Amino acid sequence: MRVLDGKATAAAIRSELRAQCEAMQARGERVPKMAVVLVGDDEASALYVQHKLDACLSVGIEAECIHLSGETSESALIDIVERLNADTSIDGYLVQLPLPKHISEGRVLERISWRKDVDGLTAENIGRSVLGKTAIESATPRGIRELMARYGITTEGKHIVVVERDTEDGEASLLLPNVVDKPLASLMLLNSLERNATVSLCHAGSPNLKEMCRTADILIVAASRPGLIKGDMVKEGAVIIDVGMTRINGQMHGDVDRESVAEKCGYLSPVPGGVGPMTVAALLMNIVEATK
Ligand code: GUN
Numbered sequence: 497m498r499v500l501d502g503k504a505t506a507a508a509i510r511s512e513l514r515a516q517c518e519a520m521q522a523r524g525e526r527v528p529k530m531a532v533v534l535v536g537d538d539e540a541s542a543l544y545v546q547h548k549l550d551a552c553l554s555v556g557i558e559a560e561c562i563h564l565s566g567e568t569s570e571s572a573l574i575d576i577v578e579r580l581n582a583d584t585s586i587d588g589y590l591v592q593l594p595l596p597k598h599i600s601e602g603r604v605l606e607r608i609s610w611r612k613d614v615d616g617l618t619a620e621n622i623g624r625s626v627l628g629k630t631a632i633e634s635a636t637p638r639g640i641r642e643l644m645a646r647y648g649i650t651t652e653g654k655h656i657v658v659v660e661r662d663t664e665d666g667e668a669s670l671l672l673p674n675v676v677d678k679p680l681a682s683l684m685l686l687n688s689l690e691r692n693a694t695v696s697l698c699h700a701g702s703p704n705l706k707e708m709c710r711t712a713d714i715l716i717v718a719a720s721r722p723g724l725i726k727g728d729m730v731k732e733g734a735v736i737i738d739v740g741m742t743r744i745n746g747q748m749h750g751d752v753d754r755e756s757v758a759e760k761c762g763y764l765s766p767v768p769g770g771v772g773p774m775t776v777a778a779l780l781m782n783i784v785e786a787t788k
Contacts, residue, residue, distance in 0.1 A: 738750035
């Protein structure tokens with residue numbers, strides 16, 4: 497089994513982006529500038545935001561955090577979104593999710609200009625991606641695509657199985673369904689059109705989950721159910737991409753039971769150190785491209 501090392505791959509991407517930013521500066525061009533809007537004092541969100549800001553600065557992207565109180569009203573937040581849309585010094589921005597319960601994430605996201613939506617999670621960007629139009633690709637699927645490409649993994653003629661979460665009624669945040677599930681499934685479908693792959697979309701609770709997974713040449717699991725995928729569910733030599741992210745006692749857990757899967761699969765992206773760092777690297781790629 498080979499490890500798909502997201503940490504090392506993301507570091508390589510960051511050094512390429514740093515070179516691009518230095519070249520922009522050397523040509524007398526403005527360097528990319530990004531903003532992150534953080535509402536409230538959720539510790540995990542603040543940590544994620546700091547991580548994104550640090551990643552920007554490490555490649556020469558200017559980054560600014562707009563930190564608002566948890567009491568901020570939806571209309572005040574939308575005013576800030578509109579201001580960022582109009583601000584020509586900002587090339588891209590994101591609104592960190594989840595938002596406090598009194599704010600509708602859907603209504604806020606739909607006001608973000610798609611050209612500045614570096615998360616690639618607005619309806620316009622997801623729709624444009626599906627239609628094959630110029631779009632900013634969602635960062636998680638882009639990170640996965642990039643990770644596979646850099647290890648020479650092709651999708652030509654393969655069976656790609658994507659395992660998503662079971663959708664819960666009245667889901668509070670659009671974070672996982674919109675940031676991961678839908679863009680991931682649609683990107684894999686698009687990829688399959690180009691490369692004659694077959695794409696199957698399952699859910700954690702699909703009754704035939706085991707059978708489906710056992711036929712996967714490439715298995716992408718984003719179910720947020722630690723240990724869901726066991727060794728007897730994977731095909732010999734398969735590529736396994738673990739997108740699971742469940743925090744238990746401060747520790748991040750993926751969806752794959754690494755011990756039993758490792759002896760069967762060909763490649764495995766670990767948690768932590770696989771898709772996570774690649775998502776941040778893809779975000780940086782999106783910012784640099786939004787600037788261009
Ligand atoms: N919160 C955790 N991950 C993400 C992400 O990728 N984008 C946004 N906007 N919020 C997040």
